[in-house]
Amino acid sequence: MRSGDGPGADELVRWRETSMDASALPARAADLVDAARDAPTLSPATLTRIYADLAGGQERRGSVRGRGLPRGLRLAAAAALIVVSVATAKGAMTLWHRYVAPAVEPLRPSDVAQSPRQRVAVAAPKAPAEPAPGVEPIAADAPGGRPATIPASEPLAVLAPSRAVPAARPRHAPGSARSSTSAARGADAPGGARPEPEVSGAAGDGAPRPADAANESQLLADALALLRQRADPQGALALLDQYARSYPRGVLASEARSARLEALLGLDDRAGALDLLDQRTTFSGRLGADQLLTRAELRASAGRYADALRDFDRLLAPSGGLAAPGGALQRALYGRAVTLGHLGRDERAREDLEEYRRRFPAGPHAREVERLLRGAP
């Protein structure tokens, strides 16, 4: 049978009608066509049943699953789905910012690291553990032929100039870090008056929420709100104690420990803070580096220079986490110089001071470094 009626139709011969070798492609195709033609089709009984279903207004086996829906309804359903998705995502973000972010973000390195340092620096003059060993030479060949010296109370006094350094404000809660540091600074305020804590609008809009032991993150968030918005480290410590009792293996234990450190420093309990940090053996990541720096400073201020030097060395090692220049690096460099001075290792102390002057000519300790290098008292 030819395939077409028009001119040229004889060019098209169905594969089934070709008389080629069985291995030829058209012959193989003809085999397949034969098999496909023999596919079973619907029986008359089935067709009758379909007709009965259609005539009766029924649809067999849900064969038109949703396909009979009007287009408008389908569009409305799609729009509703989008709205629900967006609302869910927004709700999740709101919950995150409401409960999780306040507990986590305050523990960022920029926040945790700055406040303790500030407090150490501020509280330094009244440290009871501060030794007063007199004046120690830092270099025999100081400029002008006069020996350069470091004042006796340097570990804390040297840190004192940092009082002039404004505390870095955390990104997430403007004013929160400053409020806690300003609370700690209250002892130095004129007249000894404790400054009013700055309360940010977001989280400090009322009294702290009652702690809910069933909600770990909520409890920690409450503690941080007390600490940062209400400048109440004592209350924060109470909540952190409650947290420790309720969640001894809580998933936010590390954050709770950082918050406790901040609260202890806020209370000027440097011994307690140092105890807390002394219990730690690992300081990983940026946050760990900042806490290690705090420990080094606390150890130095407690007269544990050898321990402090180990921490400073660890920090300033190429893999110490302070490779990038910044506030932490200049603090570590300066702190090590002072520590080395107290240990009588003047050459290395001078190297660190010169390194500081080279890298941070306008740093917060630049004037003090100049003074030490000149050997001025």
Place this chain on the structure above:
Amino acid sequence: MRGQNLHQRGSGGNAAGAPAPLTFAQVYGEHAPTVARWAARLGGPAADAEDITQEVFLVVNRRLAEFRGDGRVSTWLFGITAKVAANERRRRKLRQWWFRLAPAAGDDAPAPGEGALEQLEKRERRVLFHRALDRLSERHRRALVLFELEEMSVDDVAAHLGLRPGNARVLLHRARAAFLKSMVGCELQKELR
């Protein structure tokens, strides 16, 4: 039946001589077996021909009044069947992808009066045919089914596809060449498996 116009084919007429519109029952009675066969051949072995047939006639029932009657009923029905079958194939592929189902293995219905081995071989060939067909474009698929399986003439193929005969011939040439290529690919794939 094929090639008849709805109005010409009406059983009666009104006083003015206008042909009487065809009823759904008439369309179903005359075309249901053909539509069912198209459904099976266009949908492939894994298709639910019954489902496709029912859906085609649902559409027919809904749109019968819109049919202008200036074309063949079978052409109109083929267009609907091809679209419904294509949609069904797409849904099936999506389901297979989504649920990681095993590839459609073809129907298990045995051909009557054959031995087990013959049935198996025929089934494999049928599966291979549709696997090769699946790699073709929708236009090529329709042309090939009409020409090779339905054994329509080129003119009828052209009419069912809404083409001129010359264009239909060109389309058929391309479709057949594409099929042979696809078939070789499928055979090779089967050998390598």
